Amino acid sequence: MKLSRRTQAVAAVAGAAAFALIASGCSASTGDKPAGSDNPIELTVTTFGTFGYDDLYKQYEADHPGVTIKPTNIDTGGNARTDMFTKLAAGTGLTDVVAVEEGWLGSVMEVSDQFVDLNDFGAKDISDRWVDWKLAQGTDADGRVIGYGTDIGPQGLCYNGALFEAAGLPKDRDAVAALFGGADATWDQYFKLGNEYKAKTGKAWFDQSAFVWNSMVNQLDEGYYTADGKLNVEGNADLEERWGWITQGISDGLSAKQARWDWGGGKGFVDGSFATFVCPGWMLGVVQGNTESGGGDASTGWDFADVNPGGASNWGGAFLTVPTTSKHQKEAAELSAWLTEPAQQVAQFEAAGTFPSTTEAQTTLADEATPNEFFQGAPVGAILASRAKGVVAQFKGPDDSVIQENVFQAVLDRVESGELNAQTGWAEALTLTDELVGK
Structure with a gap:
């Protein structure tokens, strides 16, 4: 290696x-x-x-x-x-x-x-x-x-029930889980619903693309590295397929292009800029903290559903x-x-x-199964226990976080800005991987 x-x-x-x-x-x-x-x-x-x-x-x-x-x-x-x-x-x-x-x-x-x-x-x-x-x-x-x-980090899906209801979508968390496909939820359905939401509201579906991408990658049996520690980016058909999904979502206007870890001082969680957010357990505190920083509270409408597009994942x-x-x-x-x-x-x-x-x-x-008041009384502990069933963390190689943050996250930012498209973005990701990590 x-x-x-x-x-x-x-x-x-x-x-x-x-x-x-x-x-x-x-x-x-x-x-x-x-x-x-x-x-x-x-x-x-x-x-x-x-x-x-x-x-x-x-x-x-x-x-x-x-x-x-x-x-x-x-x-x-x-x-x-x-x-x-x-x-x-x-x-x-x-x-x-x-x-x-x-x-x-x-x-x-x-x-x-x-x-x-x-x-x-x-x-x-x-x-x-x-x-x-x-x-x-x-x-x-x-x-x-x-x-x-x-x-x-088992993952469920955070969604804004008030925004869902305004767009004619169900807000009840069990109905939302079923809407995405329940145990058979797919990213195809996630993006399909996103396009429907965008058509009805004119607003974005998710906050920014890098977190969605990371969620996708973590679902694979092998991500940026194989289980035996070999670099696994170039020639990885699974990664390239998911790259097509996320870049198409950007092209369709489903990303709110929010600043990661800031979201406009949390206002992005309050002003209706986006309606869904990928949520490993530790992100629940991020959602609540930023909503409150942006001037919101439980009435803002964020909820947590026992579903994750693409199935079980640890992030x-x-x-x-x-x-x-x-x-x-x-x-x-x-x-x-x-x-x-x-x-x-x-x-x-x-x-x-x-x-x-x-x-x-x-x-x-x-x-x-204690109800969480901020997330509309959702039994978040029980939901995460359900999401954790069958989860085994993906092997993370020595430069996994470098590839995620300094390669794909950086390139996705440039795709969102219009500087790169799906094809040139993928080529740039391969070039950066080689420069920062090697082959």
């Missing part, structure tokens, strides 16, 4: 930095004395996006006198990836606990020796906590567990890691283990909509 120049450089520099740390005699050990009121320590944590940990940090501090948590939250996963690799290459600056996103876990695995083997701190004793594939994702080729799984999910540069490895591992316990994952879901990776927490949410 050919690694990108970026990945090769990070691996080399990070290895050198780690050697320098060892040679200088710096210790990453806390010592034998446990943290407590007479031995206070500060644990630093870096997350990104919306993790829903604020109340959990306070609870942990209350239950562990002498431990103070200093959190840093970075706005997006892409920026968090840049931050982590920059500090990893420098050999300094990483916090005691660092959240890693599924899309760039492959790059982390190439320098997995720069992260603590959590087996040294009891990972084997709690390995049955997670769904099997999530535990496997966080385990490197040498059997070292370097990440405790937080959430997974995203994160892990908590402990870099070897941490001077409080034991305590950092204990905090990471506690934050990923089933009870805490349920609390995280309630705060941020992130669907648990532990089987016990998944069962709890499915059984409780």
Whole structure:
């Protein structure tokens, strides 16, 4: 497998930095004395996006006198990836606990020796906590567990029931699921309904194309990489077919061409600019947060249906890691283990909509089916549990997130602006993949 120049450089520099740390005699050990009121320590944590940990940090501090948590939250996963690799290459600056996103876990695995083997701190004793594939994702080729799984990303569909009703479409979530085809929902039906909606209202169907594209790609058995780690873009008929679908949708005017992660300060979720939004569990917090930022609330009409065009899909999910540069490895591992316990994952879901990776927490949410007031009383936990059935995350290669963000996302922006069309856009995507990653 050919690694990108970026990945090769990070691996080399990070290895050198780690050697320098060892040679200088710096210790990453806390010592034998446990943290407590007479031995206070500060644990630093870096997350990104919306993790829903604020109340959990306070609870942990209350239950562990002498431990103070200093959190840093970075706005997006892409920026968090840049931050982590920059500090990893420098050999300094990483916090005691660092959240890693599924899309760039492959790059982390190439320098997995720069992260603590959590087996040294009891990972084997709690390995049955997670769904099997999530535990496997966080385990490197040498059997070292370097990440405790937080959430997974089963997908349903967010839709604005008020906009649907105004366009003569059903607003009841069960009827909406049936409208898209239920268990047999297809992207063909999704785009067909989008064109009908556009014809009736003159408005766009989805916010912007890159998220829809990512949803499509994640449904494939193999995406930008094959299961054995080979680059899988050029000559990939499945990708090229889906490229045709999304670029046709753009040509048909179904994209509102919104700015990702901004949506006009959230106003795009309020002013009727688009009616559907692809929603892995963690996006529920994004939808609510941006709707409220844009001046909306539950009355704006967003709902959540137990359906996903093209079938089951996992998009995203994160892990908590402990870099070897941490001077409080034991305590950092204990905090990471506690934050990923089933009870805490349920609390995280309630705060941020992130669907648990532990089987016990998944069962709890499915059984409780608590109505979510913002999403019109939708039992979002039960819906996501339904959407999670049969989901196994796609293998993500070392530069998966680079290809998604710096190749296809960037090219789709240019297609939406009219600079490129379907054919020239695909050619540009292949060129950029070769330039950034290689063949």
